[in-house]
Amino acid sequence: MNSIATLLALTSLFLLGSSRLSLAINMVAFQGFLIGILPLVSGHGFTLEVLILAATGIIMKSIALPHMLRKALEKSGTKREVEPYISFGASILSGILLLFVSGWIVSRLTQDEGIVSSSLIAGFFLLFTGLFTIITRKKALTQALGFLVLENGVYTAGLSLGSEFSFMVELGILLDVFVGIFLMGIMLFHIDNEFDHIDTDRFDALSDLELPDLELLNGNVLNLDQELDEEEGAE
Amino acid sequence: MDLFLSAVVAIFVGGIIALFTGKWRGVSNFFGAFSCFLGTIFALKPIYDVLIANKTLEAITIALPICSASVSLDKISAFFALPIVILGFISAYFAAVTVNPRNEQHPGAYWFFYNLLIAGMLSLVASSNAVLFIMSWEIMSVAAYFLIAHRDEMNTARNAAWQFLVASHIGTTGIFFLFAILASAAGGFQFETFHSSALAEGSAAVIFFLALFGFGVKVGFFPLHIWMPDSYTFADSHVSAVLSGAMSKMGFYGLIRVLTFLPVHAELWGWVLLFGGLITGIYALVIALVKLDLKKVISYSSMENAGIILMAIGTGILANRWNQPLIAFTAFSGALLHIFNHALCKGLLFLCAGSVYFATGTRRQEQMGGIGKSMPVTATAFGIASIAISGLPPFNNFISEFLIFMSGLKAASLSTPKSLLLSAAVLLGLGLIGGLAAALFTRSFGLVFLGTPRTNRRLNTKNIKSDVNFTLIILSAAIIAASIFAPMLISPFAGVVSEIVKPLGITYDPAYIATISAPVKIISLFSLAVILITCIAVFIKSKFLDKNQRSDAPTWDCGFLKGTPRIQYTSSSFSEPANEVFVSVNRLHIRGEKIKELFPAKSSFHTEATDSAEKHLFIPAFNIINKFLIMFRGFQHGKLHLYIFYIAVTLLALLIWKVVY
Amino acid sequence: MNITSIIFIIVSFLAAPILPGLINKTKALFGGRQGPRVLQLYYDIFKLARKTPTYSKTASALTRIAPVAIAVSTLAALTLVPSFFNNSAIHFTGDIILMAYLLGLGRFFMVTAALDRGSAFEGMGASREVLYSALAEPSFFAGLLIMIHETASLELSEIFSKLSLNFWQENPAILFLILCSWFVILLVENARIPIDDPNTHLELTMIHEVMILDYGAKDLALIEYASALKLWIYSALIVGMVINGEIITSLTMQIAIFTLGMAIVAFVIGTIESITARIKLVFIPKFIVGSGALAIIALILKVAGN
16 A cells, blocks of 8 residues: 555656656556556455456556547647746656645544555645646646546545545546546647647637726726717717 | 506516517517506506505515515605606607617617616615615616617717716615615614614714715716716617606615614714705706706706705705704705606706707707707707706796705794804805706707707708607696696605604604695796796787788898808807806816917817816726726736646645644 | 785886986986986887887797796796885795796796897807806895894795894994895896996997897887886895885885885996996906805804894
């Protein structure tokens, strides 16, 4: 359990630091595999449900979704992530900081037994890492990967809290992830088609919010008596 | 009460049907107008029951999401429903007749908002619950916004509507706070609980001033009036009639309602209303004298009359404080009668202006002239309305101003210096206001309908819609009737006055009604006599004495070589003596070329003035606010990453907060 | 409505045109001339009444109606004037307001009819007239305020009868101030020098005369008569204010003293017209407001004195 949690944390840090997109996808696939075998080692036994859960997790997170994302990557023809808002080195340092933060939160949260703290820490850490990736990366693909990591974190945290209904919850989460990434894959394709790039930082050009004209308040245009002539022309 | 509610619902439903049948213009027109007619006529019966037959109607309870609201019609509500009903009917007729099925772009939307406005106002006066009140107030304001912006292809209408919306909502915040304070003190939203709740000492003053602010915006209290002239000018004329005749009265309704919630009225409030009203009235006329647009002038006159009414209410409050019930009774009766009379006059003025606008295509008085010969009905109606609005006998506004004068005069016979100050303010103020109003309306009447046309703009006689003359005749007849039958109006209105002061614990001696009816009866007889004798004398003169008159010569022009219509007085030249006297208030800006040579070939001269309050008070204030708010503009950049960052930070902060505490 | 008031109305109706004649005679006296007859205005009115009017093409029905309306409103105002120091024909609380505004109605018709004929001159007179009358109203009411404060009554006849000679004797300053104030109002409202010159038709001096420039024949007769009647009303107000008729018992004495008072007023007007010149047009608003200020000063004196 602890080792898996450590491995998860390491893969996330790797994701934060790497700029090669195909490597990132592979990392996330590996992370998916780890998440997939987590129920098996978490001490719930080898019941049928657990087996199905593990199998579904491995198939989806380790094989299917990364495959889809690789396909989208090939189609778009990009190879590397562009310089993110927070540089790669700083990202890794931030990752370590986030690890400390999640550790602190979990230590404040847990005083009871029955909760495996290391995987809970891993869960929070994956969550924060996922969010961090979404916020700081510019390519849509990396953001999709960040979303996947986010969901992994939620899954892990849920699993480590060890409730009775976690099976259903986990399946629900899996469904959610599947649909989300599926849609994102489609979106990536269409975005690339339309804009010829998948740089999300350039999307603010789509906003059409305008500043109001300050001149309007200087009393000139508001003297509407002068508008009479213009208006009468319209009649 | 069922009848009243069903009237409101009928009007609203008619508007919806009109909206959906917008494609078939005639059908839409029919549904919108007809539902308005039906609704207003149905609403008359409950009003009559409450005001004249002195019945009390059962309240109906409606379930709202927040609370359950009750709807009832007491005397005050019934009184204020009168202008809505009368003007709603007449304006709907005007609209139905002038909405040309071929040209009108959105008759469906138009009728929807018009009916929504009328229904909103009717439900406003009937609500006895704060939540329902504010809901109706908002509905009324938004419907009015859409009506003002109806001609949205014109920049001026859009600007005016925007100004209206902003001002209206600034006022509505005041009303929100007001009701919040009242509701928290009373523990509920019903008006009945407000009456009996115990308010803290200072909060009564806060409530009053919030009410004065919030409702003062609607009424046109200086300096909250700046939205009013533009909104009334650039809306369609029949809409302006409803807005200034009915919607602005809703401001008075709100103010009087709030006064009934407060158990004690401080003397300061009376002084504030008195002098505030005085300043409002005089300022309105001084600025109106500078303006050239016919409807803008009429709008400023609305503000002036609002000032008069506020003065009367202030006098009433002061008199109540000084234990002078007769003076208070006279003042309040005068205020109520003036509200009613003014609604009639203002409606007529705006409808006439609308008729003129259709015929000439312009609102500038400088470009009109001589219309009276082609539009005799409109000219007569406008003349009657002008005499009435200047507060001259034999028409109705004189009677209500007479009552207000009376309260001022009676105060003069008390010996205290304060009552003398009140009396001086009322007498001198009303005298000046009346004189300036007469100046204003002689100018408008004379320039528009008399003389010769001032430009080559030919009067398009095809555009004269004589179908609307019916509305003008009805309103003129109403004005004359209100003047001749004024004593009959006093008794029901006295009932309303009694209800206004009941929460103060004051009851008025029923003999007061007779006391103030006595002079009013004589004045009404005088009015009737003057009208009849003048008509008879004119008839005799024209039939028998002017038999051989000649009317073929041009006006004597003192030997001008080529006297043109342009030598006639224009509107700025007519008010030039007055403008010079008040130049410090209206800040007239004059530009021109000085004449340097002996025989100048060409010269120019230009005067202009904006509303001083707008230019020197609000525009600088809004500029400062704008500069401050620009700083926050940086948040709306469109960058996806930062948006997600905001979300993440918020969630993290919440998590940490939850964890730490 | 009793015999006295009916007699008063008939006498005023008949005698009003004498006042301008007296004023003109006074001015002639100062100028060392013979001057026109005292009854000249009667002759003028009868001459005009026989003629047929000629109207301009621009004039509308208003020009035909206005003279009648002016005359009717002035006559209506006459019924509210105290008759020979007794009650007016019609009296009720606040009748002074009605009287002032009936005269205002006449002014409204005068001004709008002036704009009816499309002439630049009449517009000039109209624009000045509306301003000066707007400023004169508050001044008039200011003087009224003092009288109401003193007598605590609201009917004009009652006010005048309660203003005892004692009061004037004790407060000569107040009497002087109110008298000046109301006298100025009389000069303003009736278009006398120093506000307007009734003899000339020059642009700079015209206010009232110019508004009636285009009337002729019967219309002019009506308007000249109405102007004389208006002067009579204002003079009667001043006479009634100064002289308290309660001490005079018999009707004939009242009529005599009233006539004497009116003659004195006419003489004073004529004197003022002869010895002063017209003040500059831009000073007239200040002049009018100044007269109102005099009344306010009197009010303050009175309040301070109590």
